[in-house]
Amino acid sequence: MTQKLESTFEGSGEVKGYTFRRLCEVKYGYVYEVTDGDTIHYEAFRKKEVPICLDFAKRIYSDVDTKEVYPKAASFGVWAWTFNDFLRAVDRIDTLTEPKRKLTTTKKEK
Numbered sequence: 001m002t003q004k005l006e007s008t009f010e011g012s013g014e015v016k017g018y019t020f021r022r023l024c025e026v027k028y029g030y031v032y033e034v035t036d037g038d039t040i041h042y043e044a045f046r047k048k049e050v051p052i053c054l055d056f057a058k059r060i061y062s063d064v065d066t067k068e069v070y071p072k073a074a075s076f077g078v079w080a081w082t083f084n085d086f087l088r089a090v091d092r093i094d095t096l097t098e099p100k101r102k103l104t105t106t107k108k109e110k
Helices: 086-094
Strands: 008-010 019-026 029-035 040-046 049-055 060-068 080-083
Touching: 019 086, 029 086, 040 086, 080 086
Parallel strands: none
Antiparallel strands: 008 019, 019 029, 029 040, 040 080, 049 060
């Protein structure tokens, strides 16, 4: 089972003071409105799931349960993007398709 991102939440840590509100969801992505009360911008990003941590001290993660994660600063430009215009953000997530699976190759033995 996957825990979805909250539709509205207050930032913490590096984004403390910002309010995040989901405006749009498509099969592979989201657009959130981000405001600090004075300015507004839009963050478009690919949906990304990670295993839920069951025990932080022992670093034990669930084999079946996942949660969606919001991108960190380093993710922007990779799988997340910032826009001043809502429609440009929507256009960006509309282009997202299913993530490519990592392919593993092996040498054929002769």
